[in-house]
Amino acid sequence: MHPVARAGLSALISVAAAAGACATMWWIAVAVGGGYGTAVLATVVALTLSRRTFASRGEFARSAALLPVIGLVAAGVGWLLVAAPVVGAVAFVAGMSVPIWMRRFGGRIARLGALVTLPFTAILVAPGAGAQTGRWWLDLVLLVGASVVAVAWVAVAREVGVLAGVAVVGEVAGAGEGARAGEGAGAAAAAVPAPRRLPASTRMALQMAAALAAAFVAGWLLFPDHAMWTVLTAFIVNSGNRGRGDVVHKSALRVAGALGGTIVAVAFTFVAEPTGMLAVVVIFAALFVGTWLRGYSYAFWALAVTLAVALLQGLLGVAPTGASLWAVLGERVLAIVTGAVIGIAAAWFVLPVRSDDVVRKRLSEMLVALGAVFAPADPAVPQDERVEAFRASLARVEQLAPVHRARRAVGGRKTIRAIDCIEAALALGPAVDARLAGDGVGGDATTGRLRRAVGAARKSLAAPVDFARIHSTLLALGAELDGRGRDGGR
Incomplete structure (x- = not known):
C-alpha cells in the first residue's frame, strides 16, 4: 500500500x-x-x-x-x-x-x-x-x-x-520508549559525554512547569474567556521537546494552523455555517484531514482543531455571531500566540536543551543499535529484534529532520549542518536492508570493517560538536555498508 x-x-x-x-x-x-x-x-x-x-x-x-x-x-x-x-x-x-x-x-x-x-x-x-x-x-x-x-x-x-x-x-509516547533491544543507553552516553547538569527529562519537566504556570497567569490576566487556549498551546509546543529549535518550529506551525483554522471558520459564517448533523460531519471530517496530514506538518492538525472547536461551539450554541465573531476568534489567536511565546521563552531560558545535543544523542543511539545488528550472534537477542531496534532508533532520528530542514532553509547551505548528518544517517537504513538482503551480516573481515566504521562514527560525536566530521564518518559508514569502503570496494 x-x-x-x-x-x-x-x-x-x-x-x-x-x-x-x-x-x-x-x-x-x-x-x-x-x-x-x-x-x-x-x-x-x-x-x-x-x-x-x-x-x-x-x-x-x-x-x-x-x-x-x-x-x-x-x-x-x-x-x-x-x-x-x-x-x-x-x-x-x-x-x-x-x-x-x-x-x-x-x-x-x-x-x-x-x-x-x-x-x-x-x-x-x-x-x-x-x-x-x-x-x-x-x-x-x-x-x-x-x-x-x-x-x-x-x-x-x-x-x-x-x-x-x-x-x-x-x-x-516519550523518551525512554524508543527501541528496546540494542538501544544501549549506557554505551550511547559513553559516545557523547554528558556535561555535569540535570538530566534532560528533569530539565524538560521544569521547562513545562514554568511554561504552564506562566501560561495560566497570562491567560487569566489577558484572555479570561480563552485562558485554556494559552495553556494548551504552551503545553503543545513544549511536549515532546526535542530542543529549543523544535519548540520554535512547532510554535510557528501552531500559530500558522490557528490562523488558517480561524480564517476557514470565519469563511463558513459568510457562506453557509454548518449546523446540526452537518456540523458534526464537518467537525470529524476536519479531524480526519488534520490527522492524515499531521505527519507532513503539524500546522494541518492545528488548523483542523481550531476549526473543529469553532464549529463545536456553534453547534452547542455558545459561539458568538456577527461582528463579535471576529473579535472572539481574533482573541483566541492572540491567546495561542501568547502561549507559543511563553513556551519558546521557557525552552530557551529555563535550563535549555540544545537541539544539536539532541541530534548527537539520537545519532549515538542509532549507531549503537546499528553496531548490535552486526555484532556476533546472541541467542538472547534475536537478529530480527536487533534489526527492529535499529529501525526504531533511525525513526527517532528522522523525527528531528523537519525542524533542521527549516533551519537550513533559513540559514542556507554554506556549511555542513545537523540536517546533513541526519540525512546521511537516514541513508543508512536502505543500505542496511540491502546488505541484509544480500550477503547478510557477512564474514569476520566484513563485519570487522563495519564495526570499525561504526566506532569511528560514534567517536566523531564527541564534544566539541563538529558536524562536518560527523557527516564525513557517516558517509564512510554508508560506503562500507554498500561495499564501497576503502578495504572492501568492488
Missing part, C-alpha cells in the same frame, strides 16, 4: 474510533440527563489514545485498565480549575510536568507518565466535564464511563487496523 494511502487509512480508523466514542458517550449522557462534556472528553481521549503506539496487546490492556482511574483524577483537577482555579492550576502543572520527569526511569514508569497526559490534555478542552447531572455519584460514573468508552472504541480500532494491515498513526 502506498504510504499516503496507508496514512489516510490509519487516520480514518483513528477518527472513526473518536466518532464512535463521542456518539456512544453523548447518547449515554443524554439518557441520564447529563451534558456534552463527557462526550467531548471521550472524543479527545479516544483520538489521542488511538494515535499512540503500544508494544503488544498486553501493554494496551494494562494501559486501558489504568486510564479510567487516571481520567477520574484528571477530572477532579478539571473540576478544581472551575471551582478553585489557582488550586486546579497547581494540580494541573504537577500533573503535566511530573510525568515528563518520570521518563528518566524508562520502561513502564515512562509509559505510565505518558498515559497520564491523555486525560489531562482532554480537560483543557472540556474543563467543566465533571458538572453534568447535579448528582455527584452519577457524575463520577459518567467520567469513568468516558474513559471506558474511549478505550473500548480504540481497542476495536486497533484490531481493525491489524485486519486492514496498517498501523494506526503513532507517536513516540
Whole structure:
C-alpha cells in the first residue's frame, strides 16, 4: 500500500474510533440527563489514545485498565480549575510536568507518565466535564464511563487496523520508549559525554512547569474567556521537546494552523455555517484531514482543531455571531500566540536543551543499535529484534529532520549542518536492508570493517560538536555498508 494511502487509512480508523466514542458517550449522557462534556472528553481521549503506539496487546490492556482511574483524577483537577482555579492550576502543572520527569526511569514508569497526559490534555478542552447531572455519584460514573468508552472504541480500532494491515498513526509516547533491544543507553552516553547538569527529562519537566504556570497567569490576566487556549498551546509546543529549535518550529506551525483554522471558520459564517448533523460531519471530517496530514506538518492538525472547536461551539450554541465573531476568534489567536511565546521563552531560558545535543544523542543511539545488528550472534537477542531496534532508533532520528530542514532553509547551505548528518544517517537504513538482503551480516573481515566504521562514527560525536566530521564518518559508514569502503570496494 502506498504510504499516503496507508496514512489516510490509519487516520480514518483513528477518527472513526473518536466518532464512535463521542456518539456512544453523548447518547449515554443524554439518557441520564447529563451534558456534552463527557462526550467531548471521550472524543479527545479516544483520538489521542488511538494515535499512540503500544508494544503488544498486553501493554494496551494494562494501559486501558489504568486510564479510567487516571481520567477520574484528571477530572477532579478539571473540576478544581472551575471551582478553585489557582488550586486546579497547581494540580494541573504537577500533573503535566511530573510525568515528563518520570521518563528518566524508562520502561513502564515512562509509559505510565505518558498515559497520564491523555486525560489531562482532554480537560483543557472540556474543563467543566465533571458538572453534568447535579448528582455527584452519577457524575463520577459518567467520567469513568468516558474513559471506558474511549478505550473500548480504540481497542476495536486497533484490531481493525491489524485486519486492514496498517498501523494506526503513532507517536513516540516519550523518551525512554524508543527501541528496546540494542538501544544501549549506557554505551550511547559513553559516545557523547554528558556535561555535569540535570538530566534532560528533569530539565524538560521544569521547562513545562514554568511554561504552564506562566501560561495560566497570562491567560487569566489577558484572555479570561480563552485562558485554556494559552495553556494548551504552551503545553503543545513544549511536549515532546526535542530542543529549543523544535519548540520554535512547532510554535510557528501552531500559530500558522490557528490562523488558517480561524480564517476557514470565519469563511463558513459568510457562506453557509454548518449546523446540526452537518456540523458534526464537518467537525470529524476536519479531524480526519488534520490527522492524515499531521505527519507532513503539524500546522494541518492545528488548523483542523481550531476549526473543529469553532464549529463545536456553534453547534452547542455558545459561539458568538456577527461582528463579535471576529473579535472572539481574533482573541483566541492572540491567546495561542501568547502561549507559543511563553513556551519558546521557557525552552530557551529555563535550563535549555540544545537541539544539536539532541541530534548527537539520537545519532549515538542509532549507531549503537546499528553496531548490535552486526555484532556476533546472541541467542538472547534475536537478529530480527536487533534489526527492529535499529529501525526504531533511525525513526527517532528522522523525527528531528523537519525542524533542521527549516533551519537550513533559513540559514542556507554554506556549511555542513545537523540536517546533513541526519540525512546521511537516514541513508543508512536502505543500505542496511540491502546488505541484509544480500550477503547478510557477512564474514569476520566484513563485519570487522563495519564495526570499525561504526566506532569511528560514534567517536566523531564527541564534544566539541563538529558536524562536518560527523557527516564525513557517516558517509564512510554508508560506503562500507554498500561495499564501497576503502578495504572492501568492488
